[in-house]
Amino acid sequence: MKIRADPGRCVGAGLCAMNAATVFTQSEDDGTVELLLADGAVPADLRAVVLEAVDACPSRAITVVD
Secondary structure (H helix, E strand, C coil): CEEEECCCCCCCCCHHHHHCCCCEEECCCCCCEEECCCCCECCHHHHHHHHHHHHHCCCCCEEECC
């Protein structure tokens, strides 16, 4: 599974970082989403929490790409 984060759509709610802090963080400048995975590939053991973060995102700034 791969994911993509779009800071342009992000409203800075921070639910992604709260749900999956090893995958997402927030920009110190404007609070928008930043992906901590270099290529967006989600390790199998983190898939469940990442999917929770995707579902929790109010602006739909995080998407699953495969």
